[in-house]
Amino acid sequence: MKRKLVSVVLALSMALGMMSVSAGAEEETEVSTEKVTTINGEELTKIGLSVAAMDNEFTTNLADSLEATAEEYGIECVVAQADQTTAKQVEQIENMVASGVQAICVIPVDLNGILDALKNAKDQGVVISMCGCIPESKDNYDVVANVEQYDLGKSAAQAAADWIDSTFPDAEDGSIEVVLLTLNNTEEAIKRAEGLREVVNLTSKATIVEEYDATGVSSIPTKAQEFTEMALVSHPDVKCILTYSDFMGLPADEVIMRTPTVDPAQFGIFGCDYSSTGCEAIQKSINNESTYRGSGAFGVTFGKTMFDTVIGAVEVDEAGVYYEPTFFINADNVADYLK
Numbered sequence: 001m002k003r004k005l006v007s008v009v010l011a012l013s014m015a016l017g018m019m020s021v022s023a024g025a026e027e028e029t030e031v032s033t034e035k036v037t038t039i040n041g042e043e044l045t046k047i048g049l050s051v052a053a054m055d056n057e058f059t060t061n062l063a064d065s066l067e068a069t070a071e072e073y074g075i076e077c078v079v080a081q082a083d084q085t086t087a088k089q090v091e092q093i094e095n096m097v098a099s100g101v102q103a104i105c106v107i108p109v110d111l112n113g114i115l116d117a118l119k120n121a122k123d124q125g126v127v128i129s130m131c132g133c134i135p136e137s138k139d140n141y142d143v144v145a146n147v148e149q150y151d152l153g154k155s156a157a158q159a160a161a162d163w164i165d166s167t168f169p170d171a172e173d174g175s176i177e178v179v180l181l182t183l184n185n186t187e188e189a190i191k192r193a194e195g196l197r198e199v200v201n202l203t204s205k206a207t208i209v210e211e212y213d214a215t216g217v218s219s220i221p222t223k224a225q226e227f228t229e230m231a232l233v234s235h236p237d238v239k240c241i242l243t244y245s246d247f248m249g250l251p252a253d254e255v256i257m258r259t260p261t262v263d264p265a266q267f268g269i270f271g272c273d274y275s276s277t278g279c280e281a282i283q284k285s286i287n288n289e290s291t292y293r294g295s296g297a298f299g300v301t302f303g304k305t306m307f308d309t310v311i312g313a314v315e316v317d318e319a320g321v322y323y324e325p326t327f328f329i330n331a332d333n334v335a336d337y338l339k
Helices: 002-032 057-072 086-099 111-123 149-167 187-196 220-234 246-257 276-285 302-311
Strands: 046-051 076-081 103-106 127-131 143-146 176-182 206-213 240-243 268-272 292-297 321-323 327-329
Touching: 046 057, 046 086, 046 302, 057 076, 057 246, 057 276, 057 302, 076 086, 086 103, 086 111, 103 111, 103 302, 111 127, 127 302, 143 302, 149 187, 149 206, 149 240, 149 268, 149 292, 149 327, 176 187, 176 220, 176 246, 206 220, 220 240, 220 246, 240 246, 246 268, 246 276, 246 292, 276 292, 276 327, 302 321
Parallel strands: 046 076, 046 103, 103 127, 127 143, 143 321, 176 206, 176 240, 240 268, 268 292
Antiparallel strands: 292 327
C-alpha cells in the first residue's frame, strides 16, 4: 500500500514537473518571438535620421515609416531636419553620434558639405545609410538606399512625351515648349535631371526652353513656385513642366491652376517620387482640376527600406547600394495608390 502511494506521489510530481518545464518552454518561445536585431555585433537600440528638410511628403513619409519600423523592434529613433542648412546638418549628425546612435540614415543638404561629419561618425563605429546618393568613398558611408535615378527621370519624360503627342497631335517639331525644375545637389540627382531631359528625344514636338536649378535654396517648394511664375513670364507659350520631384511639381501646379491665362487642359506637369498628395493631384488631373498628371515613383515606405539596409536585410551591390524597384503613377493606375 505504501509503495502504491509512493508511486502515485512520484507520478504526480513528474507530471507537475513536466507541466512546469512545458510552461517554461512556452515562456522562452514568447521571448524568442520578440524582434531583436544586431548591428556591428551589438543589439541595435538607437537609430538616427538626418534630413535636409521636412517640407515635402516624401521626407515625412520616410521619417514616419522609419519610426514605425524602429518601434516594432523597440528601437529609439531620433529625427532631425536641417532646414536646408549644411552647417546645421553637420551639427545634428555630430549630436546624434554624441547621444549614442548606432546608425544614421541621411538625406543630405549638400553631400560634399557633410562628408567630414559622415567620416567622423563612421570612424566611431556608426553605420551610415545614405538616401538616394552615393559618396565617392566608402570612408564616408556603409550602405545606400537608392533607385536608378536616370531611369526614374526618363520615366517622367516618357509620360510627358506621350501626353504631348496625345494632346497636340498636329504640333510641329520643336513647337511644344518644356521647362525643367531640377535639383542638382548630388551626382545621383544630376542623373535624374539627365533622364528628364530625354523628353526631347522621346517626342520630336518638344523643346526645352529653360531649366531652373533649386540647389542651395532655403525652401524648395517655395522656389518651385517662383520658378514657375518666372517661366510663365519668360515663356508664355510653355505647355509642359518636368520636375525633379512632386515636391516641386505640386507647387508648380498651384501656380498654373491660379493663372487665368493658362488652359489647364492644355498644360501638363510630370515629376518623380511618391506621395498621397501627388496621387490626389493626378486623380484630379483626369478632369483637368490639376495639371500634375504623372509621377515616376518608388519608396512608398522608404524609411523601412533604409532600416533594412542598416541591418543587412536587403541585398546590396559591391558599392553597398540597394536599388529599390520603380513604378509609374498616372491616371490609369492612380486609384491603386490613393490612401
